[in-house]
Amino acid sequence: MTALHPLDATTALTPTGERRASGSTSPHYANMAGPFGGATAATLLRAALEDEACIGDPLALTVNFCAPIADGAFDVSWREVRAGKTTQHWAVELVQNGKVAASASIVCARRRETWTHRPGVMPTVPPAHTVPPLDMQGRGGWLERYNFRFVEGAPAWGEAAPAEPRSARSVLWLDDLPARPLDFLSLAALSDAFFVRIIQVRGTRQPMGTVTLTTYFHASGEVLAANGAAPILGVADAKIFHDNFADQDISLWTADGVLVATGVQVAWFKE
């Protein structure tokens, strides 16, 4: 028997009733306060994708992080909000101690071949294998679950806070550690695998966390499968840090320049 990849173990759901299941956080994806948001996003997405009524690949995922998720068990419940010929809408909730700690809306779709146009273009970057990954050994949790190969905007840990804010833009190759073929679960997790922008820009460490995350999926499951475990290029940027909240926008690309996901999030910061 092959051991499950940590992402598959972390997002595993044990059925407990009609569209209800139990899950658990995992030290493999631990973060500062509660689990890595990407793992939570993947868990909630999994509930809908594995429902026998699911009509197709995910198109959009919004996760609201309503309260810190405590280490340990949680319950997940989901319902089909509405289904049509082309799209299907799901609502998912993660509950601990009787209270919703995270909620998600998910749109799945039956996509057919149409006119295709790709005005978005991947930045020109050196190939992943030429960019050394950050040394994350001993940092623990989700930081050890990815190779982070920064082309631009690497975190300046250990340096003094800069006199002027640094650029909010980061460009990096990302792949799962251990290696895992790309699918919608790992792509959902990757969409949150950028260090909170304020760390990069301001150079300070302070209480912070994602409040809401939206990811759009732009490729079929076949395209993701064809990528295998090859690194994905991620681009992250931000426009504003103001009165406790900052934005982030991201895009994720296969090495041959195919856009597989875009996303936005709002992150809270303390002061």
Added chain:
Amino acid sequence: MTALHPLDATTALTPTGERRASGSTSPHYANMAGPFGGATAATLLRAALEDEACIGDPLALTVNFCAPIADGAFDVSWREVRAGKTTQHWAVELVQNGKVAASASIVCARRRETWTHRPGVMPTVPPAHTVPPLDMQGRGGWLERYNFRFVEGAPAWGEAAPAEPRSARSVLWLDDLPARPLDFLSLAALSDAFFVRIIQVRGTRQPMGTVTLTTYFHASGEVLAANGAAPILGVADAKIFHDNFADQDISLWTADGVLVATGVQVAWFKE
């Protein structure tokens, strides 16, 4: 008695029970199939903002357009999903004939003054008063509810489809018609007031519609009120049109360069 502005009339909700109300579409914001999505977004946002338990200004709004909304009456229900010291999460549903036609998640927040940094910069554009609005007389519905003053990427209605796709980027000044002081309701509507990108890029008219819309609010109600009814600069762009779906990202700015909202959406197109 002063007549209500069309946006206030269209988003009006009549209480029918505990966190339940009835509303109605309006010819003032009619669109190709059902109402203008921005009016629906504003209606669902209004339900949460006018709840007596609402803790503060909206931070994030995701609206899922689950099915076409028929002209006429609908029911709206909402619930507080979770509230903390800083953020509060709402879920809202719009129901017709016993089925959910649109759903929303809304995050409200108590914001305090913090470090502010604004790496996003408004494009340099001519002032609104020097840019003539499109002539929308007789086009009906929501197209007559805004002055659209295009600086870049105006719709090429009536022209033949271009041999090569046009740029997906549009830059335009927008203000309500008749004039209305800016608030979160009108800002939510403005976040959907960009012509679906495929019209601009491809030059064809075909069945299309927004599937999901996420808007982030970056300014306080006081900042919006100080804008009064002055035009807001909107910037819209897209990265991909593929297999029935296209993305859109937008930003909205006051004339003095303050970012008031950012957003993304996925729109369906037929072929």
